[in-house]
Amino acid sequence: MPYRAPVKDIRFILDHVVGFADVLATPRFTGTTPDLAEAILSEAGRISTDVLAPLNRAGDLSPARLENGAVVSSPGFAEGYRAIAEGGWVGMAASPDHGGMGLPIALALSVDEMMSGACLGLQLKPLLSKGQIEALEHHGSEELKALYLPKLTSGEWSGTMNLTEPHAGTDVGALRSKAVPNGDGTYAVSGQKIFITWGDSDLTSNVCHLVLARLPDGVPGTKGISLFMVPKFIPDAAGNPGKRNTLRVVSLEHKLGIHGSPTCVMQFDDATGWLVGAPHNGMAAMFTMMNNARLSVAAQGVGVAEAALQHALAYAEGRRQGATPLSKEGTIIEHADVRRMLAAMRAEVFAARSIGLSCAVAIDMATATGAADWKARAAFLTPIAKAYCTDIACEVAHQGVQVHGGMGFIEETGAAQYLRDARILPIYEGTNGIQAMDLVGRKMADGGEVAFRLIDEVQRGAEAARGKLPDLAGDVWATAEALREATEALVAMGLNDRFAGAVAYLRAFARVLGGQAHLKAALADGGREALARVMIRRLLPENLGLLAEVREGAAGLYAVGGDDLAA
Template identity: 70%
Template sequence: MPYRAPLADFDLLLSQVLGYGRVAATPRFAEAGADTAAAVLAEAARLAETVLAPLNRVGDKQGARLENGVVRTSPGFAEGYRAVAQGGWVGMAAQPENGGMGLPMTLATAVNEMMSAACLSLQVGPLLTQGQIEALEHHGSDAIRATYLPRLIAGEWGGTMNLTEPQAGSDVGALRTRAEPNPDGTYAITGQKIYISWGDADFLPNICHLVLARLPDGAPGTSGISLFLVPKFIPDAAGNPGRRNSLSVVSLEHKLGLHGSPTCVMQYDGAQGWLVGEAHRGMAAMFTMMNNARLGVAVQGVGIAEAAFQQALAYAEGRVQGRTPTGRAPITDHADVRRMLARMRAQVFSARAIALSCAVAIDMARATDAPEWQARAALLTPIAKAYGTDTGNEVAHLGIQIHGGMGFVEETGAAQFARDVRVTTIYEGTNGIQAMDLVARKMADGGAAALALVDEVQAGAEAARATLPDLAGDVWQAAEALRDATETLVKQDMTDRFAGAAPYLRAFALVLGADAHLRAAHAAGGARTALARVAIRRLLPEYAPLLAEAREGAAQLYALSPEDLAA
């Protein structure tokens, strides 16, 4: 079925659940009020529905390929990307002085969700460029910003992120790519990088690579890594693509999904690069891009979940099988199918709310420089990324189940959702790493930011007690259990924390999702209350065993050796 953007959800979340009005009330985002937000989202929805969505199956069936060192993209992708670029969507959150729209991250996040739902393979490219734009805005020299930002923001050039090497995946500090100083102040970059999304494209005149490498005096590990901007074509005096740099695409990966998104193995043979930020501080600069990308990946998961749910619902409404309580009717009348559809819908709303809440916190941090908003944004980033992408995977698989045997048949497209979304739990930091980040770096404050969020959940539950006393009570109690678990967790040693990090993050997300559903039901009533009952009575109770597991520590896990597990 055709994809339809969830504009009603966005409106409800922004206007009545997440307090987007606070963002629009700041001087920085004063021009992005409710009317502007609605117009922006409506136009992005039109683009996603009519231009990008028709490309989704094309990209899957006719994926990117490498011909004579040039990546040939899927049919229609050049035109689709051009529509994204000409609409200003690549640079929608970029600074106006560099040609960007200066829109809040909240609106950019909603737009990225819609484009991900429509055609994830194509959306990956603009997302990476957006991350590079932010990294250069914060860490690039004046000369780099002047040359590269206007072209990246306009979507004329594309940007990538080069971290991973064959021996250095999650352990970035093990990288071997080296950077040797040149007499002119640039650097010669030599090494190989793998898993480089959109490392080349036949419709872009230049690709700008952000590459992590080690200078000769760089210390071992991540503390000795620097970041370099390495373009495919070196800009001439006028800023136009000049001579070809000494880099190449060695091969494209053959992947489970995202066939339309070229995943390149990149070779750098003394390629000319420019230092971004300070020497040996490359990871700090790269994390600016990675945090942007992690929120973007979160809504990639949400977008696929929304698209998979819409298709499953449409299929179920037209599929007649067996007798139901109302007679022979579509399978939507079967209780178990209702259960799956309701669960899908509730999870999507929860994940969307968490991601947009993270975006609101980012906007408030940028607009006010308030430490509490900065802490809130940092805390929510790993939760949004992990829960959003887990939701994408779970909902896509439920979509296959609702299709029955036809879900296992490629012609329906249900399987493509599951294949495409699978990588989102892996790239930009696996979801296990997100959980470890949550309980380590993000709780270095002793859990203060987490507990402040728990306080808000309980305050929201108290406000809803008069109208929805049973649901409000359940949410308040779950938040209290999360408070107790958080206070226990911050007293554990790090190995014990890590052993329970994933279930703790999941429980946190369930509480935050239930809070969003409760606020939506309190504000809008009707079907929103019925959906909130599903979320709070069927999804939320999972928090209890998850928090019990989070408290167990690591001893029992290390009591089993690999030999024991294989026995």
């Protein structure tokens, strides 16, 4: 079955689970009426289903390639990207001052998800542009904004993010790239960067690189890093692509998946660049882009999971094999174990989608109100959304292969592509271990205040639901209480002890938020109760083991020596 954008499910979550109506009620977003939001989702769903989804397999089988130093895109990608750019989808949430629509992030994220589910390899291109737009809006000079933002927003030009170097991955402060003032307001940027998504393209007339590098007076570590705009073609006096800059694609990475997305090794040799933000403040500017990208990657995870689930469901509904409890010669969906896998997959996708959109709503409310509580909530939910949604992408795609049985291991069925494509997502934009450490470290610097507020909210909702769904409400309340107790223990720990249980803690928190989302859904629509029971009665109990791990600390891990780990 071809991919179909899940417009109905997204609208249900916006309307009944994450409080999107509150966003539309703010003065900042009053122009985004419910009818407009519905029209946007429907049209994005149509493009994703009819235009982008047919390109997904072509991108896998006919990867982007490097010819004479330039990237040649997969078949059909030019037409697909044109539909994205000409439809205004790149600049949905961008400022109207430079041609954007100024729409809520929750809507933009919903579109990201649908386009990712349709064709992740292509959707990665506008994703990086969106992050660059936000970084320039917050940190770029007026001159840079006027020159670059209209072209990026329209999709005429595209953006990239250049952090990683062969010797400096998560430890960005170890980078060796340098920038030397040219004396005319520009800088000569030199160095090599790796893992640069869509570092070159034949789909746009210019590729704009945001590059981290160190000025001559930059101190060691992250505090000495600056950020520079380094375009492939230096804009001329009219703002059009002019002289070719001194940068090049060295090679394309040979990857497990997302073959349609060219991941480049980039070389900068005294390339002309312009400072973005203050000198030595590059990490602050880059984190604006990274936080945007982290939530977008969460949406990618949900999109791939949705697509993998649809693929597996179609196979299970059509594959006849043996007698089942329901018929003498039924399809495999009638077997309890296959039904178990598909039900769990759907429950996980719903929970992940709800968590991602809840984070987006918090960002929108922070933008609309400026309230510190909303900003703190958005910051807390970002690592949870990024890690949980991308882990679920891998888990659901894995189960999708399992549903296919032996045929899932055969490339021709297409099931394996979702698993291969999804595997990068828990690594992108800070590995999920880093997300978990951020959650229990920086995001717990308030003593757990935001965490406790979210737990309070879950328990209030569960209390209110006891009259209609007493068993489900009771389970959600009890699991939230266990999370509260584990949180109290966590904030009393030293930082490294927190880190040892960070991944388990993040998953446990996501499980509770997922249970809350399913409970809300079942209250709003009785037809969703069966799926809520799968989440709350079958998956939520995993928290007992997760929270036990949280309490263990780090000592037991360091007691495992080299001899214990060796074969």
